[in-house]
Amino acid sequence: MRKREEPHTRCSECPIREMALFEPVDQEQLDWTQRARSAQLVIPARRHLYREGEVSNEAYTLFDGWVILYRSLPNGKAQIMRFALPGDFLALHPDHDGPRTHSAQAVTQSTVCVFPRGELVEMLHTHPKITMRLNWIHTRDMTTCQEHLLGIGRKSAEERIAFLLMELFQRMRLRGKADGNRIAFPITQEHIADAVGLTVVHTNRIMRQLRDAQLIDCSRQSLTILNEKGLAELGNFRLDMVEMRHLI
Template sequence: MEEAKFESALARKLSSFIKLTPDELGVVADLQSKSVKIKRGKELTAEGQANGRAIILGSGWACSYKIMPDGARQIITFPIAGDCVGVRSILLRTSDHSLSALTDATVSTVEAPRLLQVLNEHPRVGAALMWATSRDEAMVVEHLVSIGRRNALERTAHFFMELAERLTLVGLATSTEFKCPLNQYVLADALGLSAIHVNRVLRQLRERDLMTVKSGKVIIHDLSGLCALAGYHKMDGGRTAIE
């Protein structure tokens, strides 16, 4: 994984699960062959909309969310480069959440039949894709736990730890620093807080010399301190039972 250049973030991510053959890497590349440029703010999927396709994010940031009747928004996750959205729900008739681009982005759409075909003909690629989506689901669960049982400070710290790990997996973060286009309003909607409280929490994290969020960049000052505060455990990035 060190020196090799991957064609896509997805290929890089999957490779940390199982080493793919050139042939299989070709399949992964092919899934993303018809990529489209998307403008920041564009809605990619609306809740309730007809479904039957998955989306692969080639670059940029997005957010999947639900809107409440009173207009409040809960962000479920921030898909980043290399993430696949909607794989699991390809069987459901309608999408259960909305998806918007937070920055300019490139996306590829994969229709259900094509995906099923890959799963059949390239089981190892399929397994890797399923591994990646399982991982994403595990993060949704962790997010739920976070909102349910961590206070604002722990929750925020945990969120950034997780984000850092995800970004690292696709080569977008070092152990101390990464770019992050999320403003405090967006963070608030993800963390289940008010934007103002997010501000106070970020200040605390800064004053405790744990991390700094400024102008689109996150800097980690004290990784172990953050992990301790958040009760964060690194995800299982290891090999699977199969293969």
């Protein structure tokens, strides 16, 4: 899994964009956030942002692109923990200075904003609202991880994939990055397989089933949900809880 890579580009003086992720927060916090930012990084596709075992004190906000967070076993098998989408935080562990417990690799070219960990700690002491926000994010991430666990442990291949596709679609939609029922879809079937705990071959067969059942259309780097209700039911995806779950 995962092949060639190229070096990043660091550009400390990139224009600063809006931090949708810290919403809702007040202006004071937004200002703080922008001051704490030290640099933006542009990462080419396939490049690792960091790897399991490395020691680093940087946390990130993903501005643009898709990044996978994964862990791997000595035998080479890998499990994707999460697909990070624009607006997501990476390595947000203000008090953890041990080695990274997972790897982060860009799927597409990606732009991240770098936060020195020390400033995050500083923030916890001086900005209680951001502290609450961080806790909220941790709580949501934990819930999402547990939902993922439930899926891999107790759902069939079909259900897991249907759920994942719905999840990615809804998350993109909440970010305003859906074009009707279609989203850009830069990941490969191997990524999907690594996320749901199946092999590429079997993943391919299930994808075909979903296509044959007129639930999705997945080709040319884009995913179209042809039957949202059907796909949601198949994957046990609670459409009524989208807002609260993936609220940015």
